[in-house]
Amino acid sequence: MKKNVKEILEELDYDNLIKLKYDLDNGAVHLKRILNRKIQEIEKKNMHVCANCGRKINPMKDFEIVVTYGTPDFKRRAHLCSVDCLLDFSKELKAIESKARKVKDESV
Numbered sequence: 001m002k003k004n005v006k007e008i009l010e011e012l013d014y015d016n017l018i019k020l021k022y023d024l025d026n027g028a029v030h031l032k033r034i035l036n037r038k039i040q041e042i043e044k045k046n047m048h049v050c051a052n053c054g055r056k057i058n059p060m061k062d063f064e065i066v067v068t069y070g071t072p073d074f075k076r077r078a079h080l081c082s083v084d085c086l087l088d089f090s091k092e093l094k095a096i097e098s099k100a101r102k103v104k105d106e107s108v
């Protein structure tokens, strides 16, 4: 269950509340460090890699194109960092599509 700031503060004991207030009164250096570390941790965990060029994509900050493709029983997802990469990747998709159609035609 995700908690909001008020709920988190209500769980802190008196000593931690005093420490937090002291930190806030003095520029919140400690709190900023903890927040930055936590944000970096979440961004790193959710980072995607462009299927065409290999560039890292932060879906929370960067432009991203997501393509879902494949057969009904085997769907795949590609993350792409730009329209240029999408156009390059479409050539690869064309080959994948041709191969999938060939396999389907041979099985009928």
Ligand SMILES: [Zn+2]
Pocket: 050, 051, 052, 053, 054, 055, 080, 081, 082, 085
């Ligand atoms: Zn790319």
